[in-house]
Structures are given as structure tokens and as C-alpha cells.
Amino acid sequence: MLIRVPPPHPIRSSQITSERVYADRRRLVAQLGLSAVALLTGCGKSEPTAAASPAADVTKSGQAGGGALAELTIARRSEQAGGEVVTPFSDSSTYNNYYEFGTSKDEPARNAGTLRTRPWTVAVDGECEAPGSIGIEDILKLSALEERIYRFRCVEAWSMVVPWVGFALGDFLARFKPTSKARYVAFETLHDREQMPLARYAGFELPYVEGLRIDEAMHPLTLLSVGMYGRALPNQNGAPLRLIVPWKYGYKSIKSIMRVRFVENEPPTTWKKLEAREYGFYSNVNPDVSHPRWSQATERRLGELFKHKTLLYNGYPEVASLYAGMDPVKFH
Amino acid sequence: MKAAAAPASRPQARPATPVLIALRIAFWSLALWPAAELAWRLTHAGLGANPVEFLERYTGLWGLRLLLLTLAMTPLREAFGRIEFVQVRRLLGLWTYAWVCTHFAIYLTFDLEWSPAQLATEVIERTYITMGFAAWLLMLPMAITSTQTWQRRLKRRWKQIHRAIYPAVLLGAVHFLWLVKSDHREPLVYLGIAIVLLVLRMPFRRWWGPAPASPARR
Numbered sequence: 001m002l003i004r005v006p007p008p009h010p011i012r013s014s015q016i017t018s019e020r021v022y023a024d025r026r027r028l029v030a031q032l033g034l035s036a037v038a039l040l041t042g043c044g045k046s047e048p049t050a051a052a053s054p055a056a057d058v059t060k061s062g063q064a065g066g067g068a069l070a071e072l073t074i075a076r077r078s079e080q081a082g083g084e085v086v087t088p089f090s091d092s093s094t095y096n097n098y099y100e101f102g103t104s105k106d107e108p109a110r111n112a113g114t115l116r117t118r119p120w121t122v123a124v125d126g127e128c129e130a131p132g133s134i135g136i137e138d139i140l141k142l143s144a145l146e147e148r149i150y151r152f153r154c155v156e157a158w159s160m161v162v163p164w165v166g167f168a169l170g171d172f173l174a175r176f177k178p179t180s181k182a183r184y185v186a187f188e189t190l191h192d193r194e195q196m197p198l199a200r201y202a203g204f205e206l207p208y209v210e211g212l213r214i215d216e217a218m219h220p221l222t223l224l225s226v227g228m229y230g231r232a233l234p235n236q237n238g239a240p241l242r243l244i245v246p247w248k249y250g251y252k253s254i255k256s257i258m259r260v261r262f263v264e265n266e267p268p269t270t271w272k273k274l275e276a277r278e279y280g281f282y283s284n285v286n287p288d289v290s291h292p293r294w295s296q297a298t299e300r301r302l303g304e305l306f307k308h309k310t311l312l313y314n315g316y317p318e319v320a321s322l323y324a325g326m327d328p329v330k331f332h
Numbered sequence: 333m334k335a336a337a338a339p340a341s342r343p344q345a346r347p348a349t350p351v352l353i354a355l356r357i358a359f360w361s362l363a364l365w366p367a368a369e370l371a372w373r374l375t376h377a378g379l380g381a382n383p384v385e386f387l388e389r390y391t392g393l394w395g396l397r398l399l400l401l402t403l404a405m406t407p408l409r410e411a412f413g414r415i416e417f418v419q420v421r422r423l424l425g426l427w428t429y430a431w432v433c434t435h436f437a438i439y440l441t442f443d444l445e446w447s448p449a450q451l452a453t454e455v456i457e458r459t460y461i462t463m464g465f466a467a468w469l470l471m472l473p474m475a476i477t478s479t480q481t482w483q484r485r486l487k488r489r490w491k492q493i494h495r496a497i498y499p500a501v502l503l504g505a506v507h508f509l510w511l512v513k514s515d516h517r518e519p520l521v522y523l524g525i526a527i528v529l530l531v532l533r534m535p536f537r538r539w540w541g542p543a544p545a546s547p548a549r550r
Binding site for chain 1: 380381382383384385442443445450453454457458459460510511513514515516517
């Protein structure tokens, strides 16, 4: 797959907000909003300076359980989030849904230190001519790594903007020569009770499984991510490798993948198995398709107080042709 | 929010017993604890990556906790035979409502930006919002008629109004349960406590349980 699609929102250097300015902006927003909260809640004696730091005491490494995150060599970078401010690492690495390590947002960052990401092997099989297993060190050498700044939208109506590092999933999948029977791709997260002692409280069947239609998997936007913010993924964010499907709700972007299978029929997916009415196979971000728990019309960026309007396909309209003629409610 | 068993009229200016003073201090401290913790977090630790979600969860949880505590007062009075438990119900009930209103105000401000149209949509379309809103609405007349003047004026009607605490606590607990996507352990604990507190009031209890500690009051 050598088709190069230029990012829809190429960034100009004049658009780049300096780190100092954007840090200050957050502080200002937080102060304004939090003093409003303080007034509302009647505990208004907050010192404005302190409202600022969003989890400022994140471990130096950002990794659950300590240990430095390896720096990655990045061949090229693209900004594909409409010039929006990147969410601070201290937020995107401490507010996670990774139920195998606890079901509250702050638990994975505390508990995922028990995940062993080396050695790590991904098995690829099913409807393909060249099935096989591949180690993470070899995966890292398969393609030049690129950084892509994407919006990331959770079904729970929060969102973030993250510089992911990885390469197109299609480049990876093509190596295994999927056959014409490979209409879908199924993914599986590691499930090891010893490394994931809290997994039994997840409330759904494990291992966590996800899937994409083959054309979705091969779409150039779909990223096989091995890092973020220039370094390897923290465990709580899905180390050592995960999917990033930026136009779908976050739960489609499966973490800590250890198995990939090409299949003929739509594979089962974890959240759909749990509650099919709420979580469909497609799960495309769509402000007009309401969810029983959350209006999907708006979303809140991590670290911000008020909500933004949610964009169709999370602001990636180039994927619309994949769903031509499909009813977005029926195929939610 | 006074539950069913309150007397229609109480002698005025009854001297406060040491137990009553102790209970008042304990419950005032407890009701103010969330305010203190929030103030400390705002000035020191911060509210995490999603401050609005944190505040909504935190204030909602405290509203539910205090509501359950309010509901525990009548069984405690029966268990210990101390009328003081009933005498602190109003302060607990009003603090419950204060935290529930804070919870609702944060939601209205940051999620709905005070749009009545959006509120209507959310209340109609999302069952857990319907339940939370209904609980808030049921508690409103209880808060308004919590004074002794209203109590005297309404006579028997007052009791009926204040029985709304029973559906309100169930709605509150289920509001929490239905919000959670998976792993329902925590909301189930709250719902379980609510159900126990309601079952303790059921009339069949008198068939096999001990007689109420202060029979003069019924």
C-alpha cells in the first residue's frame, strides 16, 4: 500500500502553539471554570494558582509501575486533528479505560505495571496465505514510524488529542497476504490472570476482542500504534501495540494486541457482546446517532470544562465512502 | 427529609440532650466533609483529567450517601430507643438535598449549559437521567416543607409528602447503577443498603421482629 493520502489538515508552523503558551492556556481555562465551580459548590476559597496542575504529580516516566518509556525514532509527522491543542500527556496517560487493570479511570495508570510487554509475540492467522507469528522487536522494524496527531473520542463523551506513533495497519496486514475470504479482521487483547489480577471484575467476557471490516482495517487512517508523545506506549495506554481507528469510538481501538485473525464473517466484539443495543460493530462517531446513556452530539476534551460539538466520523469525513448506502442507526 | 414516623407536634424548646448534641456535631461534620475535601483538592491536588466528571460523581455519591444515612435514622431510633436520631433527620435531609442540588447544578452548567430544551431531551431519552431528575423532583417538596410551621400546617399530608423519600432513594440508587457500563459492584452496594433500609420498614417485620423500642410513638 504505497498510496499516500495527504493529511486533510496540513499544519503550518505558524499554527503550532508553543508549549509554554498552551500550558498557560489550560491554566487560565481551568482557573476560570474552577472558580465558577467553587462559587457553585460554595467552597469558594480556592487559591487560583493551584487549580492549574492537571495531575502534575504523574510519575516522571508516565509508565504505570515506573520505568522509563523508550524513545522512538520518528520518520515523519502529520497533524490530523484540525490544529487542535494536544492533550497533555499527564491527562491522556492517567485517564484510561483498560478494565483488565481496574474499572475506574485512574486505576490502569496505577495497576498496569504488572503487564509484561517483553517478550511479546503477535500471532496472525485465519484467511491468509502467509500466517505466522511476529515479535514486537520485529514489528518495530517493519516500517518507518510516523507520528500522527489524531482526535480520540470515547463513547462516554470525553475526548482527547493525541500524537500517536506507529504505522498504517494496512502495511502490517498486507504482509500476511489475506485471501479474498478475509472480509473482516479480528483482534484479541492479552488475557493473563496473573498479570491482570483485577480482570475478573471487568464485567465482560475476556479476552477483550474487537474487529474491523477489511476495508476499514486497510484504510490509510487506521494506525497500528506502538507509541505516543514520541515514546513507547505506557502500559495503561495499551502497550506494546494497539489499534487507533480515529473515526470510531475509543473501544474499537483495542489495546495490547497479541492475536490477529482474518475471518469471513463479522467477528464478535466485546462491548457488542455485552450490550448490542448500545454498542454496535461499526461504532462510527456520529453526533446524530444517540446512545441510550450519552448524547453523542457533544464531547468534553480532557482538561476542559465545557463541551465541544462532536463531528461526524470524529472529523474524518474521508471515511464516509466506506459506509455509502448504510443506515447509520441500523449499523451503529 | 423526614420519614414516616415523625410526631405531628413536638414539644417546643425541648432541652438538647448530650446524645443530640453529639449527633448534630457528627452529622454537620460529615455533611461538610465533602466541601472541605473539594476545597482541598481544588487548591492542592486538582480534580484530575476530567474535572466535571469527577465533580458530578463526587457530589452525586455524597448526595446518595447522606440520603441513605437520613433513611437510617428511623431504624436506628427503633434499635437504640433514642428519639435523638429522629431529631437530626431534618438536618441530614436538608444537607442531602444541598448536595443533590449541587450535583444537578454542575450537570446543568457544564453538560447542558442551562438549556431547558436539552434538559427535556435528556430527561426523556436517557433513563438514568429520568430517574435522577425524578428523585430530585420528589425531594423538592420535602425540602420546602421541612420546617415545623409546614409540618403543623400540613398535618397528615406532611407525612405523605415525606414518604417520597422511599421512591427517591430507590431512584437515586438505580440512577447510579444505570450510569455504570460494566462492573456494577459499587452501585450495587448502595442499592443493597437502600433495599435493606426499606425492608426494615415493612410491616411484616413486626410479625417476627422485636417490638419497636419506643412503642409510645406509634
